[in-house]
Structure formats: structure tokens, C-alpha cells
Amino acid sequence: NAGVMQNPRHLVRRRGQEARLRCSPMKGHSHVYWYRQLPEEGLKFMVYLQKENIIDESGMPKERFSAEFPKEGPSILRIQQVVRGDSAAYFCASSEGVTNEKLFFGSGTQLSVL
């Protein structure tokens, strides 16, 4: 049973381009969470999704950021018109969906904006 898979592992974009980060949850997990981490800081919650639904997006910036978790396929975190301040590690986690269930994390995508 593969763990949470994130790709790409590293992503380099120029200012103004789009970044698409993908996350495949563990088999049988229907809940996905996205977090952002700046160097030497903790993880900041961005968004919580179930299949085809956004449950909580209180941590998402109001502009340029969007997330989806379609019925088929991975969850996607999309950042439009990237700026240097978007450079960070983005982690995805999944759970079975029971409240307070432990999270399983992917290895993250390191986004660098030039």
C-alpha cells in the first residue's frame, strides 16, 4: 500500500507562470489536506477537501490559489501567476475521514519561483 504520493518533488517556475501540484492520497483515504511551510517555520493549514468537495479553505489566499479533489484522480493545488513569496514547501496529507483521525503526509513539493 503506497503512501501519500506528491509530485513533482521540486518545481521551478518564473514569476507569472502557473504551478500545479499533485497529491494522490493513500488507498482508501477520501480526505486530503494541503499545508504550506516556509523555511524554519511550522506547517500552515491551507485547505481541506473530500472527494469533489471543499470542506474548509480558510487558510487559502483569496486570490490565485485554488484546490480540487475530483472523483477520479489526484488532488491538485493550483497557483496562478506565481510570485516569489509563493516559494515554499507544500505538503499534502490524507486521512480515512473519521474526525480526529491521524494524518499521513507526503514528502512535499518544493516550489521555487525565480
Place this chain on the structure above:
Amino acid sequence: SQQGEEDPQALSIQEGENATMNCSYKTSINNLQWYRQNSGRGLVHLILIRSNEREKHSGRLRVTLDTSKKSSSLLITASRAADTASYFCAPGAQKLVFGQGTRLTINP
């Protein structure tokens, strides 16, 4: 949801010594979890303690929970170099919110 606050922010000890980290939170919880993060990697779940439990063990890890004081502690006994990492607590909620963590360094 609420965020746990870890203390100290950084801890450096000699290999073989015990390491204790603390976590405080603000509102009532059903459970509390501890996670570890090695540099550049995702978080790894260590242990979950429920509100009706006072202490829980897992290998060299011992976690306590005091719901009256809204605090938890994580003790790592007989530390090893491989324990060098950041440690985060997460008070139970539908979505887990993480604080700044405790950066633990084990010196050989």
C-alpha cells in the same frame, strides 16, 4: 480547530539523555497527536492520546496528557542521533493545525 504551542522552541542534548517537550492548548479536546518532521520531509505521526487517557507509551516515547491544565508532554528516552528532528503537537480537531514545533538536536 486550535493550534498547539510547543515549548521549548529548540532543545539540544547529548546522545543517550532524555528529551522532554511540552505542548499547551486552549480549548477542550477529544485527543492530541504528536508528529515528527525530519528536515525537508513530511510529518510522521508518532502517537495519539485520547482525552480519557493520562499517559501512553510507544517504544522510547512517553506521552502524558493533563486536560485540567490543557497540556501534554512528549518524553523521548535514551535519545539517538536519528531523533534529531522537529516535533509538533496537534490538539484534536477536524483539521489539524500545527504550531512552530520544537527543534530537537541530539549531539553525538
